[in-house]
Amino acid sequence: MxxxxxxxxxxxxxxxxxxxxxxxxxxxxxxxxxxxxxxLPVITSARCRKCGKPVADRQVLCSDCMQVRHLYTQGAGIFRYDDVMRSTVAYFKYKGRQEYGETLGKLMLESSRDLLALWKPDALIPVPVHAARLAERGYNQAELLAAPLSEGSGIPLVRDLLLREERTKAQKKLGAEDRRRNLSGAFRCARGKAVPGRILLIDDIYTTGSTVDACAGTLLKAGALQVFFLTLCIGGENTAEN
Ligand SMILES: [Zn+2]
Ligand SMILES: [Zn+2]
Structure with a gap:
């Protein structure tokens, strides 16, 4: 310290x-x-080998990952999305407590050193939010989490490569299939920017993976070799309603 x-x-x-x-x-x-x-709901149980969701012992993939072929390589959420985290995230995102980003980002870093060593990302990319939502909220929560992760790990933070294209509907109330449809074409890469080979996406919550997949698809098409993700929270199995 x-x-x-x-x-x-x-x-x-x-x-x-x-x-x-x-x-x-x-x-x-x-x-x-x-x-x-x-x-804080630290995950101590076995995790899905693809998305890192808590699963029963000896279960390799969660039920979501058995059904969907994800575009990202691998990922993990640090905490379970329980009532404690639900309240924390609500204050962080909707009640202007942007200061929580630094605290939470540092907690993410503490718990992800092994994963960072394994994945060896060349860059951290926060999942972008819509311009309209950014104007409303004043900040991108994913970027606030990514900043202390970048500072503490020395992995560069790249903010200007992945862009959010159009205003899609809020994902919250949509089911897994609709989420995917809603997000097709939601992201694009800025023209003329170098695309790092190994990218780690940073976001606040992982539920069905549709957002991460939409970002990963865009980045892979633009030339990235592998895309990973790290989120503050992750839902349990079948948590599309989160
Ligand atoms: Zn307290
Ligand atoms: Zn999974």
Whole structure:
């Protein structure tokens, strides 16, 4: 951990950091309360070999991955998308708590060192949001998670390659099949930009994988060799409703 500068001390006093779990003021020098940290739903069970969803012991693929041929190579979510994470993500995305991105991104980094060593990505690419939603929210949550991951790992963050094309319907209420249809043509690569060989997509939640696949398809077509993903949360099996 690096030491605190005077500027940081002053900022801490003026704008105390809130804990992303209880939303109260976090203890100084910490971004999350000790007790709240213990409530984070770390995945300890076996994981699907493709998407990393928690599965029963000895199960190789989750039921989703047995049905769908994903375009990405492999991926994982750090935490289970349970009630604690649901609330954390809701504050982070919809209640303006963009400060949570740094805390959560650092937690993602702590838990993904082995995966980063395995995948060896050349670049981190946050899943882009629609321009309209960006204007509404003021930030892209995936980019806020990716920034501390990039800083801590030294893997470059590439923001200007993958672009969101058109305003698609909110995915939330759609089933798996409709999600895929809704996203076809939703992303494109910026012209004239170099496309890294091994790409790690960063997002907040993985549910059916339709968003990650749409991004991966676009990047692979543009010349990427392999696309991986890392998300803050991941649903259980058959969680299309998340
Ligand atoms: Zn707390
Ligand atoms: Zn899976």
């Amino acid at each position: 690096r030491g605190h500068s005077l500027k940081e001390d002053l900022l801490d006093l003026l704008y105390p950091r809130r804990c992303p779990v209880c939303h109260g003021i976090a203890p100084r020098d910490r971004r999350i309360c000790g007790e709240c940290r213990k409530k």
